[in-house]
Amino acid sequence: xxxxxxxxxxxxxxxxxxxxxxxxxxxxxxxxxxxxxxxxxxxxxxxxxxxxxxxxxxxxxx
Numbered sequence: 906x907x908x909x910x911x912x913x914x915x916x917x918x919x920x921x922x923x924x925x926x927x928x929x930x931x932x933x934x935x936x937x938x939x940x941x942x943x944x945x946x947x948x949x950x951x952x953x954x955x956x957x958x959x960x961x962x963x964x965x966x967x
Contacts, residue, residue: 912928912931932946
């Protein structure tokens with residue numbers, strides 16, 4: 906996989922622009938729509954920060 910080979914040390918410069926990229930910023934897409942993928946990532950981060958009970962309460966209020 907190209908991400909694994911490029912990020913052997915968790916960070917590497919972009920081959921085109923030279924900006925340092927981190928391996929943790931990439932993930933494999935599981936859904937067809939990238940917006941669903943982004944929403945899932947945001948929900949996972951919120952659940953991690955707020956805790957499961959508070960997260961479920963907020964979701965139930967929507």
